[in-house]
């Protein structure tokens with residue numbers, strides 16, 4: 001049996017008539033960039049996320065860059081974030097000339113550890129930091145009560161990296177609604193994925209979104225008049241049209257992911273495997289279902305040999321990336337992230353995964369451990 005990590009073809013097949021209609025409707029208009037389709041989608045995401053203002057941009061990475069720029073991050077500004085994330089989180093800080101200050105994560109939730117944020121802010125390394133980017137990794141919100149309290153105490157702005165967490169809630173509030181801005185990615189593999197790149201910034205602050213709406217079109221609010229330098233970072237209408245169809249299904253798909261997670265939780269914890277911890281107050285969206293295994297690479301190879309695609313997110317934490325050598329971190333600097341990068345393994349969790357396939361995965365994980373005992 002073959003089990004891919006994600007099955008976008010079967011997702012497409014389940015909504016093909018609506019998607020095809022949305023695409024042909026958009027093609028007929030030939031309004032292909034920042035059209036009515038995009039502003040309708042912006043309104044729908046605002047409603048879904050419980051925030052009043054939104055701006056569609058070209059990717060999740062651009063959402064981070066433009067949000068940081070909009071809150072005033074620039075050359076030499078320190079920004080606190082986690083090293084245990086996709087590279088774009090750190091890259092966005094650096095592309096504006098900012099300095100990422102990496103803070104280690106909680107070993108159970110994999111999200112930035114608030115206690116360690118405070119420690120770093122009290123040291124030379126973090127003194128004077130301007131902002132913090134909590135990443136809601138794998139679809140679970142970071143400890144936002146603590147992060148908001150620290151941000152208030154040290155006068156830090158918060159930009160939430162919600163690339164993996166659309167629909168996740170923390171104490172009843174949606175990811176992206178806690179800070180100055182929340183950044184979404186619509187990369188095809190995301191829980192709400194387009195047919196190409198796309199992203200959005202959500203915010204409770206009109207001034208932030210107004211600024212981003214200028215930055216995304218070359219720093220312009222009036223045609224051919226440029227108040228500032230900006231980017232070309234616009235969400236296109238075809239992506240918006242596709243995403244509008246998919247948004248209607250999102251909650252149902254997230255429920256499907258949670259159902260699969262429950263099955264894994266039960267079966268895998270009885271095998272003594274460390275399954276994802278859902279922190280109090282959180283509703284997880286399981287963008288990834290990630291277990292911790294000492295013999296991770298062997299298990300991944302074994303599953304591959306059985307046709308099961310399990311993958312590692314992420315094998316090298318940001319502070320150990322070659323391009324960040326100049327920051328002066330080394331092996332041992334952020335031990336929790338380093339250990340996690342050697343042990344994490346994400347299993348297929350997509351909502352279309354059948355019981356037959358889930359059982360096949362569980363069975364093969366059990367066989368792997370049984371074979372090792374013998």
Ligand SMILES: Cc1ncc(COP(=O)(O)O)c(C=O)c1O
Nearest residue numbers: 059060061086088163185186187
């Ligand atoms: C945590 C995180 N941040 C940022 C991004 C960047 O998003 P995009 O690929 O849409 O640029 C991603 C996704 O790839 C991500 O997982």
